[in-house]
Amino acid sequence: MTASIKDVARAAGVSPATVSRALGKGPISEALRAQVLDAVRATGYRPNLAARRLRSQDSGTIGLILADIGNPFFTGVAKAVEEAAYQAGLRVILCNTDEEPAREAIYLRLMQEERVTGLILAPTRTTAERLATQPLEVPTVLIDRAGPPGRFDSVLLDNEAASAALVDHLVAQGHRRIAGLFGQTSGTGIERAAGYRAAMARHGLPAHDRFVLPQAEAAAAGFAALLAEGPAPEAIMVSNSLLLMGLLRAVRAAGLRIPQDIAIAGFDNEPWTGLVEPGLTVIEQPLAEIGRMAMALLFERLRAPAAPVRKVMLSGRCVLRGSTAARALVPA
Amino acid sequence: MTASIKDVARAAGVSPATVSRALGKGPISEALRAQVLDAVRATGYRPNLAARRLRSQDSGTIGLILADIGNPFFTGVAKAVEEAAYQAGLRVILCNTDEEPAREAIYLRLMQEERVTGLILAPTRTTAERLATQPLEVPTVLIDRAGPPGRFDSVLLDNEAASAALVDHLVAQGHRRIAGLFGQTSGTGIERAAGYRAAMARHGLPAHDRFVLPQAEAAAAGFAALLAEGPAPEAIMVSNSLLLMGLLRAVRAAGLRIPQDIAIAGFDNEPWTGLVEPGLTVIEQPLAEIGRMAMALLFERLRAPAAPVRKVMLSGRCVLRGSTAARALVPA
DNA sequence: CTGAAAGCGCTTACAG
DNA sequence: CTGAAAGCGCTTACAG
Numbered sequence: 001m002t003a004s005i006k007d008v009a010r011a012a013g014v015s016p017a018t019v020s021r022a023l024g025k026g027p028i029s030e031a032l033r034a035q036v037l038d039a040v041r042a043t044g045y046r047p048n049l050a051a052r053r054l055r056s057q058d059s060g061t062i063g064l065i066l067a068d069i070g071n072p073f074f075t076g077v078a079k080a081v082e083e084a085a086y087q088a089g090l091r092v093i094l095c096n097t098d099e100e101p102a103r104e105a106i107y108l109r110l111m112q113e114e115r116v117t118g119l120i121l122a123p124t125r126t127t128a129e130r131l132a133t134q135p136l137e138v139p140t141v142l143i144d145r146a147g148p149p150g151r152f153d154s155v156l157l158d159n160e161a162a163s164a165a166l167v168d169h170l171v172a173q174g175h176r177r178i179a180g181l182f183g184q185t186s187g188t189g190i191e192r193a194a195g196y197r198a199a200m201a202r203h204g205l206p207a208h209d210r211f212v213l214p215q216a217e218a219a220a221a222g223f224a225a226l227l228a229e230g231p232a233p234e235a236i237m238v239s240n241s242l243l244l245m246g247l248l249r250a251v252r253a254a255g256l257r258i259p260q261d262i263a264i265a266g267f268d269n270e271p272w273t274g275l276v277e278p279g280l281t282v283i284e285q286p287l288a289e290i291g292r293m294a295m296a297l298l299f300e301r302l303r304a305p306a307a308p309v310r311k312v313m314l315s316g317r318c319v320l321r322g323s324t325a326a327r328a329l330v331p332a
Numbered sequence: 333m334t335a336s337i338k339d340v341a342r343a344a345g346v347s348p349a350t351v352s353r354a355l356g357k358g359p360i361s362e363a364l365r366a367q368v369l370d371a372v373r374a375t376g377y378r379p380n381l382a383a384r385r386l387r388s389q390d391s392g393t394i395g396l397i398l399a400d401i402g403n404p405f406f407t408g409v410a411k412a413v414e415e416a417a418y419q420a421g422l423r424v425i426l427c428n429t430d431e432e433p434a435r436e437a438i439y440l441r442l443m444q445e446e447r448v449t450g451l452i453l454a455p456t457r458t459t460a461e462r463l464a465t466q467p468l469e470v471p472t473v474l475i476d477r478a479g480p481p482g483r484f485d486s487v488l489l490d491n492e493a494a495s496a497a498l499v500d501h502l503v504a505q506g507h508r509r510i511a512g513l514f515g516q517t518s519g520t521g522i523e524r525a526a527g528y529r530a531a532m533a534r535h536g537l538p539a540h541d542r543f544v545l546p547q548a549e550a551a552a553a554g555f556a557a558l559l560a561e562g563p564a565p566e567a568i569m570v571s572n573s574l575l576l577m578g579l580l581r582a583v584r585a586a587g588l589r590i591p592q593d594i595a596i597a598g599f600d601n602e603p604w605t606g607l608v609e610p611g612l613t614v615i616e617q618p619l620a621e622i623g624r625m626a627m628a629l630l631f632e633r634l635r636a637p638a639a640p641v642r643k644v645m646l647s648g649r650c651v652l653r654g655s656t657a658a659r660a661l662v663p664a
Numbered sequence: 665c666t667g668a669a670a671g672c673g674c675t676t677a678c679a680g
Numbered sequence: 681c682t683g684a685a686a687g688c689g690c691t692t693a694c695a696g
Binding site: 336352379380386 | 691692
């Protein structure tokens with residue numbers, strides 16, 4: 001039904017090889033090229049990518065496996081990846097795992113069956129651990145979440161430093177009982193918790209934190225648990241925007257004022273964090289830079305498969321807003 | 333480098349055809365199947381999807397072309413589409429056009445070159461018009477945005493009714509000077525504007541609206557223009573959540589109180605619309621239902637290519653919040 | 665149920 | 681620069 005390269009060849013009075021050359025690279029005279037392009041238009045020919053891939057052994061495709069397509073962090077990174085791929089003439093297959101290791105496994109297999117040129121992956125903790133013993137056969141760059149040490153090119157936020165910056169800020173604002181809620185499914189949550197604990201210890205303060213599922217509802221439950229466990233915290237930090245949203249709801253539902261009764265802070269400078277009263281203090285991540293850097297590392301890897309593994313650490317930016325305003329400055 | 337079906341056949345002591353049958357359908361004895369599966373494990377064989385597609389003339393893939401992957405409306409729909417595709421054993425290629433007709437054209441062509449089984453598309457106005465004269469060769473379902481009448485299966489919100497519900501509500505709250513800002517790149521914005529105008533006319537009120545780019549910044553500019561054009565509106569409705577966000581910022585920047593000085597309302601019940609003070613009145617769309625229905629229509633179309641074109645209209649739900657509270661009830 | 669053979673639509677050495 | 685031929689890795693009539 002659809003025209004094939006043979007139909008075009010017949011229409012142009014040339015061989016299929018010449019059509020292929022006219023459409024791709026390869027030497028060809030200008031006269032024949034024009035002839036072929038006319039025939040392409042006349043026949044409505046569209047190359048069959050499956051055939052092209054099979055023959056050339058090059059999928060021309062990048063796989064992008066993300067934990068949550070509804071999270072603006074990932075969509076921001078995805079846009080940058082897609083842009084870089086487009087510039088390089090590559091396609092992107094975008095996969096959403098919803099933080100489920102089972103879906104990750106399915107997509108990882110699929111990417112191998114698609115014979116993708118390269119893979120960019122934000123693994124759950126479960127999969128990150130599996131990666132230590134079952135290496136992937138595809139050139140891969142990890143983003144946002146670390147894998148087994150020294151095995152994968154990766155682009156990560158300096159999570160410990162970012163958490164420490166938040167703790168330092170809260171301490172400077174006069175807070176001492178600073179609690180934390182951290183996502184348990186990703187290495188990122190673990191690192192942010194570690195940064196929080198280290199910073200608290202450095203200030204001589206006791207850590208008080210919990211790991212929860214990265215969902216708004218889990219943050220509410222975690223908040224309740226923190227309250228039940230001891231003296232009410234003066235401030236709470238959380239490790240991602242979903243938790244921040246849940247925490248905000250829970251704090252409001254408890255009738256607590258921000259920041260008078262409790263200060264809150266989190267990660268990801270999403271538009272709504274600035275729209276909500278009194279504005280939420282967050283760590284802003286360089287989304288586009290993460291995506292671009294991931295693609296750059298991938299291209300380098302494709303060029304030099306045996307080069308040493310690289311780990312790029314990017315810094316977050318602390319965006320200070322009303323939710324962590326100094327208590328002394330706030331009218332009671 | 334990677335094992336092919338021949339390697340598996342050799343390892344299992346059978347023919348490639350038998351390996352193919354063991355992995356797919358086709359009749360095969362249990363004994364041979366087990367033998368083959370062992371060989372698959374031993375060789376680490378992964379089928380080459382490009383080869384499979386080329387031979388079977390079936391890509392097993394659905395194309396999903398969306399206008400803005402950063403918009404929760406589209407990610408919500410995308411999740412439902414992906415879920416339905418997964419249940420049916422199909423893959424999804426997700427494409428983001430950022431409302432740019434040029435990128436839409438590129439992806440439309442790509443989908444044909446991928447020989448996708450079917451396509452789900454939210455076209456810009458430009459592309460929707462082009463579709464009238466240049467029909468697609470792929471079975472296609474339009475979502476969110478109408479195409480040329482009677483030519484494409486589609487799943488749409490009843491936009492005129494939704495806009496009318498918002499206008500009726502605002503009128504019931506005592507507002508008369510009700511203005512509107514509508515996205516100009518999609519048919520949806522046009523329809524919502526039409527619904528607004530019709531409802532205003534029905535109430536004997538003059539319409540006062542502008543079309544703007546679907547961006548938060550454009551809403552701010554549009555708001556300023558509305559103010560400059562005449563007596564200040566008592567209420568403003570907008571046609572999507574990006575505009576609602578921009579409008580909220582602009583209203584606040586102008587030092588106006590919501591709803592005392594101005595009431596606002598819009599579309600899409602995103603989490604932040606409930607978190608922001610005083611809560612924003614919005615039309616909630618049935619995201620999952622839109623995605624599921626689109627896939628259902630697509631499957632029906634594949635089953636019966638010549639069946640009559642179907643257009644499914646879904647109703648929005650009006651979520652009333654503080655941003656449109658009655659003026660009389662609000663303390664001044 | 666099983667195998668040998670053909671062929672999906674391309675690209676790419678190989679000659680000329 | 682151009683063409684004839686081979687072959688990428690599968691699946692699927694066709695025999696048996």
